[in-house]
Amino acid sequence: MKIVKVTKENLEYGRQSIELFFDKKTFNQDFLDLPNNVMYVALDETMVIGMVYGYEFDRPDGKEKQLFIYSIDVLKDYRKKHVATKLLEHILKPLETGYYRDAFVITNHTNDAAMNLYRKAGATQVTPRDDQDILFVWKNK
Ligand SMILES: CC(C)(COP(=O)(O)OP(=O)(O)OC[C@H]1O[C@@H](n2cnc3c(N)ncnc32)[C@H](O)[C@@H]1OP(=O)(O)O)[C@@H](O)C(=O)NCCC(=O)NCCS
16 A cells, blocks of 8 residues: 555556545546645555555744645545555654644544544544544644
């Protein structure tokens, strides 16, 4: 398994992701025109088995950016093999260099897989436990 960033040079991976995880046929290439949109796929050979995407935000008070992870999905047959963990490692890498000030994701408290995934990937839960929507945050070190 390997993780690859989706770019205009490997659009096929974007297309596969759209069919697998969005049930649509057409990848919106405009997504890749903006450098603040980021998408990574997990591959088994050349087949997409997982995908994560998000948005980088600029801040008015400094150069560091913030990342909002919008969606992460792994094909059913490939779950519980740390594919999502690897995808997160890649999309969160810029935290280590300080390029991102922090990164965040929202999930529902009933989504055990996502709750465990984010906890084990080192995120801090910053909303009260009894909220339905849970915000997880990673801070740069
Ligand atoms: C959430 C999801 C992306 C996790 O993908 P994954 O590749 O199976 O996750 P990982 O194998 O990296 O698991 C990370 C940790 O979460 C735990 N976990 C994964 N699936 C779990 C489940 N169904 N129930 C409880 N814990 C789970 C794992 O045990 C693992 O911990 P470990 O290191 O002790 O093994 C996957 O279940 C999925 O695609 N779900 C549908 C889409 C979704 O809900 N996305 C999140 C939206 S916020």
